[in-house]
Amino acid sequence: MSVLVLAEKDGNQLKPSTYQAVTAASAWQLPIDLLVYGDNLDAMAAEARQLAGVRRVLLAQAGHFQHPLVEDVLELVLGIANQYTHVLSAHSVFGKSVIPGIAARLDIAPITDVIEIRTPSTYVRPSYAGNILSTIENLEPVQIITVRATAFRACSRDGEAELVTIDAPAVRGTSKWIGEQLTHSERPELNSARVVIAGGRSLGEEFNNLLDPIAERLDAAIGATRACVDAGFAANELQVGQTGTIIAPELYIAVGISGAMQHLAGIKDSKIIVAINHDPDAPIFKHADYGLVADLFTVLPELNTALQQH
Amino acid sequence: MKVLVAVKHTIDHNVKPNIHPDTGLVDIAQVKKAINPFDEISLEEAVRLKERGQVNEIVAVAIGGAEAKDSLRHAYALGVDRALLIETDTPLQPLAVAKLLKAIVTREQPGLIFLGKQAVGEDYGQTGQMLAALLGVGVATFASAIQLKDGQVEVTREVDRGTQTLSLQLPAVVTADLRLNEPRFIKLPNLMMAKKKPIETLVASELNVDLAPRFRVVSASEPQQKPGAIQLANVQELVAKLRQVEVLQ
Numbered sequence: 001m002s003v004l005v006l007a008e009k010d011g012n013q014l015k016p017s018t019y020q021a022v023t024a025a026s027a028w029q030l031p032i033d034l035l036v037y038g039d040n041l042d043a044m045a046a047e048a049r050q051l052a053g054v055r056r057v058l059l060a061q062a063g064h065f066q067h068p069l070v071e072d073v074l075e076l077v078l079g080i081a082n083q084y085t086h087v088l089s090a091h092s093v094f095g096k097s098v099i100p101g102i103a104a105r106l107d108i109a110p111i112t113d114v115i116e117i118r119t120p121s122t123y124v125r126p127s128y129a130g131n132i133l134s135t136i137e138n139l140e141p142v143q144i145i146t147v148r149a150t151a152f153r154a155c156s157r158d159g160e161a162e163l164v165t166i167d168a169p170a171v172r173g174t175s176k177w178i179g180e181q182l183t184h185s186e187r188p189e190l191n192s193a194r195v196v197i198a199g200g201r202s203l204g205e206e207f208n209n210l211l212d213p214i215a216e217r218l219d220a221a222i223g224a225t226r227a228c229v230d231a232g233f234a235a236n237e238l239q240v241g242q243t244g245t246i247i248a249p250e251l252y253i254a255v256g257i258s259g260a261m262q263h264l265a266g267i268k269d270s271k272i273i274v275a276i277n278h279d280p281d282a283p284i285f286k287h288a289d290y291g292l293v294a295d296l297f298t299v300l301p302e303l304n305t306a307l308q309q310h
Numbered sequence: 311m312k313v314l315v316a317v318k319h320t321i322d323h324n325v326k327p328n329i330h331p332d333t334g335l336v337d338i339a340q341v342k343k344a345i346n347p348f349d350e351i352s353l354e355e356a357v358r359l360k361e362r363g364q365v366n367e368i369v370a371v372a373i374g375g376a377e378a379k380d381s382l383r384h385a386y387a388l389g390v391d392r393a394l395l396i397e398t399d400t401p402l403q404p405l406a407v408a409k410l411l412k413a414i415v416t417r418e419q420p421g422l423i424f425l426g427k428q429a430v431g432e433d434y435g436q437t438g439q440m441l442a443a444l445l446g447v448g449v450a451t452f453a454s455a456i457q458l459k460d461g462q463v464e465v466t467r468e469v470d471r472g473t474q475t476l477s478l479q480l481p482a483v484v485t486a487d488l489r490l491n492e493p494r495f496i497k498l499p500n501l502m503m504a505k506k507k508p509i510e511t512l513v514a515s516e517l518n519v520d521l522a523p524r525f526r527v528v529s530a531s532e533p534q535q536k537p538g539a540i541q542l543a544n545v546q547e548l549v550a551k552l553r554q555v556e557v558l559q
Contacts, residue, residue, distance in 0.1 A: 101443030
């Protein structure tokens with residue numbers, strides 16, 4: 001019995017969610033193999049070997065993995081799946097796109113968006129937009145899951161896994177990568193940041209002017225509500241909530257956010273929630289740990305100054 | 311070209327689910343149900359492709375009891391040409407749903423298959439990806455823009471730090487995200503007309519598909535609520551508090 005964890009990379013590094021996925025996989029107390037795929041893995045192989053708890057790093061190197069496609073990774077995993085009783089990936093955009101297909105081809109039901117592995121085949125996952133936590137017993141002979149990365153700590157980097165090269169299957173060709181429009185931000189990614197500060201529509205054109213300096217000081221990711229994104233004040237990928245990114249940082253600061261259901265669904269796992277709003281009756285205060293009723297156009301510059309002084 | 315749109319009749323997204331005191335599970339038998347909003351977006355996209363002359367037939371398919379016909383009527387009112395109900399009394403899990411849809415794809419031979427990125431309710435988010443894998447065709451999840459050209463479908467999709475564009479050979483499976491479009495408002499006469507349209511019914515258990523559940527929901531609970539915010543007087547108090555609880559170094 002052993003576990004296959006699917007790694008994901010960001011440039012020449014493993015994504016933080018890969019470290020968190022390895023921690024989740026360790027709950028099974030079985031040997032863990034980490035599958036790393038890409039077109040040029042020399043730099044990353046050394047990093048991958050250090051993930052604590054990993055027995056072997058499986059390297060699949062191929063030109064077409066420069067921009068991995070679901071169909072190609074699916075074939076790669078199916079080629080080695082018979083060696084594993086457990087398959088796990090982070091519940092990232094790629095993880096949730098590829099894992100259900102892998103499971104279906106093995107005639108196995110996957111469990112997605114797991115936040116806790118309670119027993120080797122019992123999992124807790126949110127449903128109904130985070131309003132319900134379901135405990136699921138998976139009766140399948142192979143356990144295939146995706147985990148919400150932020151629900152698990154990152155594993156440490158003191159491991160020394162064996163490095164194994166595996167063959168990449170030929171290109172499937174059913175889909176082709178055309179291009180990407182990615183925001184190159186110095187800020188951490190929303191789904192793995194320790195601190196997130198998000199703004200609502202009321203920030204208007206001042207969204208970046210008000211939030212950027214504070215985010216910089218806190219090394220925070222910046223988020224926005226759906227209304228703020230729809231109004232064009234913030235980029236699409238900044239949206240936090242049920243229909244955007246679901247976050248679980250140590251500290252979440254909600255600025256000018258009233259607290260719509262769909263937004264709350266995306267933030268409720270944050271450890272500490274701070275709400276700043278001029279309306280004392282805003283629902284967000286019911287879900288926050290600390291509240292500050294104030295005009296955000298004066299309070300944000302003040303916060304920036306206060307953080308500077310310490 | 312034909313488009314198949316899978317439609318789920320599910321808990322209305324405005325309804326808060328309740329846990330039944332006897333079973334300890336979410337009770338959706340009596341709650342208000344509606345078409346899954348992401349499926350409505352899929353339908354709208356199919357209708358737009360038809361209006362552009364790139365699609366000539368739209369077939370909507372739902373799986374469920376007779377009540378699921380409501381969502382198929384909604385699909386008719388939006389502009390689909392045919393509606394199919396795969397009837398079953400037992401709630402099915404995503405793998406069984408994907409297998410049933412595969413049977414329908416084999417029968418209908420659509421060039422494009424649309425699904426919502428997930429269904430409101432259990433939020434599994436699996437069916438489209440499973441269907442594509444079982445069919446051996448390409449899949450583009452979380453679509454925010456779709457273009458048909460030269461026998462391919464070009465899909466812009468929402469990824470972690472922005473968007474990505476893929477080109478897929480047809481047939482292909484595309485799952486709709488929120489920003490793909492805004493479904494049109496349904497006019498009353500269309501809804502009235504939809505009531506008269508035929509809904510073809512197939513029986514799930516007669517489609518030679520393994521429908522058995524693979525996992526069991528053991529219990530459900532509501533996440534712990536916070537007791538409410540401690541109100542602070544000013545920014546200095548806030549910063550002091552955050553240092554005290556050690557979220558600020």
